Amino acid sequence: LIARELPVIPHCTEDALSAKGVNTRVDLMEIESLARERIVREHALAGVTFTSPKTVAVDADVEIGEDTVIAAGVALYGSTRIGARCTVGPNVTATDATLGDEVTVSHAVLTDCRAADRVKIGPFAYLRPGTEVGEGAKIGTYVEIKNSVIGAGAKVPHLSYIGDADVGEGANLGASAITANYDGRQKHRTKIGKGVHTGVHNSFVAPVTIGDDAYTGAGSVIREDVPEEALGIARAPQKNIEGWARRKKHEKPSG
Incomplete structure (x- = not known):
């Protein structure tokens, strides 16, 4: 811009992450990783326990109640809402799901x-x-x-x-x-x-x-x-054929 004699206006920010450029997929992965860490940290400061924070993905709009435990391999997407004192994980994916208080969920997929x-x-x-x-x-x-x-x-x-x-x-x-x-x-x-x-x-x-x-x-x-x-019953009655196994054993193979 300077070489083309165009104006360059500086902008001051206290958030270096918001000014970081994304030009490659590697840049995008780094930004997403930093953003996830920030989101998890905010929830932890609000009283949520993460047993394996580096394995967790939490979208920005997700809400998690106090004293809830988020275990390894949990992904919380969209407008998911989780109440207080829940145990979520390991290995749970929730998208736009709503959980009340004291819910326990493990190894599950929850969608809307x-x-x-x-x-x-x-x-x-x-x-x-x-x-x-x-x-x-x-x-x-x-x-x-x-x-x-x-x-x-x-x-x-x-x-x-x-x-x-x-x-x-x-x-x-x-x-x-x-x-x-x-x-x-x-x-x-x-x-x-x-x-x-x-x-x-x-x-x-x-x-x-x-x-x-x-x-x-x-x-x-x-x-x-x-x-x-x-009492509703809808099945065929059982029939026992006496001696069937003994006769079957002595049958000659066909052909």
Whole structure:
């Protein structure tokens, strides 16, 4: 500029980082690293504990409550809000998620979802957009939830997919619960009432409603509504064929 006889106006700043130029990807990485360190430091000064600060990424608009612990490998993006006295991590990615107070979450992916106070999530859980988890509920290992409301105190503890569903307060879904919500053209909702207990390996073919305090038998494919306080069973009866293994052992191979 001087060589071209153009004006050069100095500008004083107390923040050297804001004046640092970015001309290469290496420059960009250095700036991002410094910015992350600054954000983490600000949260730490406000009462948040980071057990492994160099492994954490926190966006500028993220809010974290006092006495919350952020473990290694945590990434908090967008407008994520985390309450007080939570334990987040290790290995959690949250984008535009809202967590209440005293929430525990580990090894999980949370996207555009909400969890109330004292919820437990993970390990290895996936909460997708539109999910709302009520106070004191549990979302356990290898559980995926999408566009569903999980009532207060309800439990979805193991190996389940819950999509487009309303699960009542205090319900307990057995391992491998599946809501079959898509008929090939459109999505349908499953409604599971308060205090319901479902057996292991249950599929719920939506639209379907399970009434309050009802039970469903293990291995059932529930296609019809189950009334309140009823037991719904939908499976083929077991058949035992005596001596089958002995005869099979002595069969001659075909061909």
